[in-house]
Amino acid sequence: MSPRITMAVAGRVLIQLRRDRRTLALLLVLPCLLITLLWWMFEDTPVFDEVGPALLAMFPFIVMFLVTSVTTLRERSGGTLERLLAMPMGKLDFLLGYALAFGAVAAVQAALAVGLSVGLLGLDVQGPVWLLLVVAVVDAVLGTALGLFVSAFAQTEFQAVQFMPALVIPQILLCGLFIPRDQLPQVLEWISNVLPLSYAVDAMQTLTETTATGDVWRDLAVVAAYAVGGLALGAATLRRRTA
Amino acid sequence: MTSRGAVEIRGLRVVRGKHVVLDGLDLTIGGGVTGLLGPSGCGKSTLMRCLVGVQQISSGTVQVFGEEAGSGQLRDRVGYVTQAASVYDDLTVAENLRFFARVLGVDKQEVDRVVQSVDLDSQRDRVVGQLSGGQRSRASLAVALLGSPDLLVLDEPTVGLDPVLREDLWALFHGLADQGTAVFVSSHVMDEAERCHRLLLMREGRIIADGSPAEIKEQAGADSIDAAFLAIVRRDAA
Numbered sequence: 001m002s003p004r005i006t007m008a009v010a011g012r013v014l015i016q017l018r019r020d021r022r023t024l025a026l027l028l029v030l031p032c033l034l035i036t037l038l039w040w041m042f043e044d045t046p047v048f049d050e051v052g053p054a055l056l057a058m059f060p061f062i063v064m065f066l067v068t069s070v071t072t073l074r075e076r077s078g079g080t081l082e083r084l085l086a087m088p089m090g091k092l093d094f095l096l097g098y099a100l101a102f103g104a105v106a107a108v109q110a111a112l113a114v115g116l117s118v119g120l121l122g123l124d125v126q127g128p129v130w131l132l133l134v135v136a137v138v139d140a141v142l143g144t145a146l147g148l149f150v151s152a153f154a155q156t157e158f159q160a161v162q163f164m165p166a167l168v169i170p171q172i173l174l175c176g177l178f179i180p181r182d183q184l185p186q187v188l189e190w191i192s193n194v195l196p197l198s199y200a201v202d203a204m205q206t207l208t209e210t211t212a213t214g215d216v217w218r219d220l221a222v223v224a225a226y227a228v229g230g231l232a233l234g235a236a237t238l239r240r241r242t243a
Numbered sequence: 244m245t246s247r248g249a250v251e252i253r254g255l256r257v258v259r260g261k262h263v264v265l266d267g268l269d270l271t272i273g274g275g276v277t278g279l280l281g282p283s284g285c286g287k288s289t290l291m292r293c294l295v296g297v298q299q300i301s302s303g304t305v306q307v308f309g310e311e312a313g314s315g316q317l318r319d320r321v322g323y324v325t326q327a328a329s330v331y332d333d334l335t336v337a338e339n340l341r342f343f344a345r346v347l348g349v350d351k352q353e354v355d356r357v358v359q360s361v362d363l364d365s366q367r368d369r370v371v372g373q374l375s376g377g378q379r380s381r382a383s384l385a386v387a388l389l390g391s392p393d394l395l396v397l398d399e400p401t402v403g404l405d406p407v408l409r410e411d412l413w414a415l416f417h418g419l420a421d422q423g424t425a426v427f428v429s430s431h432v433m434d435e436a437e438r439c440h441r442l443l444l445m446r447e448g449r450i451i452a453d454g455s456p457a458e459i460k461e462q463a464g465a466d467s468i469d470a471a472f473l474a475i476v477r478r479d480a481a
Contacts, residue, residue, distance in 0.1 A: 008342055008345035011342075078327070079325045079327050079329035080329050082297050083323065083325065086295045086297055086318060087319070087347055088318040088319050089318075240313060241297055241299045242297065242298070
């Protein structure tokens with residue numbers, strides 16, 4: 001692994017994103033629009049304060065999952081991954097390069113979404129706002145890691161996109177957005193306990209409800225551990241030698 | 244051009260699914276321009292992938308400059324061009340090359356040099372996706388030239404190029420070979436064979452003829468490589 005190569009990958013991914021203006025605009029603006037839609041739907045009710053934090057956790061995760069699974073699938077099928085692996089590139093260089101680039105985009109995305117929710121739409125946040133951003137970025141890296149991993153199991157971009165309902169929607173259903181997790185049927189609560197998005201949502205909710213940050217750091221550590229695990233699984237799917 | 248023993252292959256066997264692609268192949272490749280000729284599907288690409296170390300092999304050894312193919316020490320000494328242009332369509336030619344140059348850790352001036360050597364100077368700031376097929380494959384070739392590797396493995400680098408460009412590229416390969424690079428290039432276009440120092444004819448995973456173009460024509464008693472290939476295949480089948 002070398003910082004030079006990791007940064008080269010991150011820089012290259014960012015240049016590619018900058019060239020794809022439409023994707024970039026969707027990445028940054030769409031979460032803001034959806035959050036605003038929700039705020040508007042529940043005007044004059046306390047609902048936005050309840051679901052707002054969950055949304056802030058969901059968007060970075062979903063968006064980065066989708067973008068990463070499609071872009072790395074392109075690297076795999078277009079031959080550029082094979083070429084890179086035939087060069088002096090470590091697997092970690094490749095993975096961390098992607099994680100860095102998309103983590104940076106996620107930071108901007110989260111800054112816009114949090115700024116909008118807290119500044120304009122009046123979302124009540126008791127804890128430190130910067131910590132919301134940290135949770136969002138770690139959450140995005142988790143999405144990137146899972147996206148990298150599933151891209152190994154998809155042959156086409158179509159299939160890659162289908163992994164979204166398979167892996168992401170169950171997490172959204174069980175993360176506490178629709179019903180608090182402790183009110184779920186017992187088995188489903190257990191399942192929600194092992195899904196990483198639950199912890200990201202818990203962290204966001206804690207931050208809006210209280211100024212104590214101990215639980216937030218614990219949840220954050222769980223999400224980060226899943227992200228590292230996802231990257232390790234992703235590394236296992238990057239093979240220099242293929243059939 | 245006699246061998247320096249750039250590549251030593253012993254008993255190489257590759258099985259893909261149930262299909263045996265290469266079965267106990269022995270081959271030594273030295274300096275100069277070595278051409279690998281054969282119909283598509285005969286195992287050319289698989290053999291090339293073995294040299295670069297990206298192909299899973301069942302048994303046998305592939306050594307490049309005395310190291311196992313694909314080992315860490317070799318990765319900046321071997322340049323590889325796949326059949327499909329392995330460059331990023333959404334980056335410009337120069338951006339692609341700057342990226343790969345950083346990965347390889349070679350000087351930025353290398354980018355200018357390789358762009359010139361594949362004659363893409365006027366296209367260097369255009370996005371690769373907007374280039375013609377031939378220009379894209381030249382961009383991909385340029386990446387392989389970065390850092391002047393000691394072995395160049397080129398899988399059909401001249402497909403879809405006009406005759407003038409093909410001529411230029413062959414001159415480039417010979418220039419590199421003269422400077423000491425071992426060039427291993429595959430093609431299914433027989434007329435390109437004449438320009439190789441040494442020719443390998445491949446069919447169904449086996450090398451059925453090996454020698455200079457003149458030697459091969461003489462062996463087969465034919466006056467073109469095309470006719471020689473046909474004669475050798477017939478003799479081989481009999």
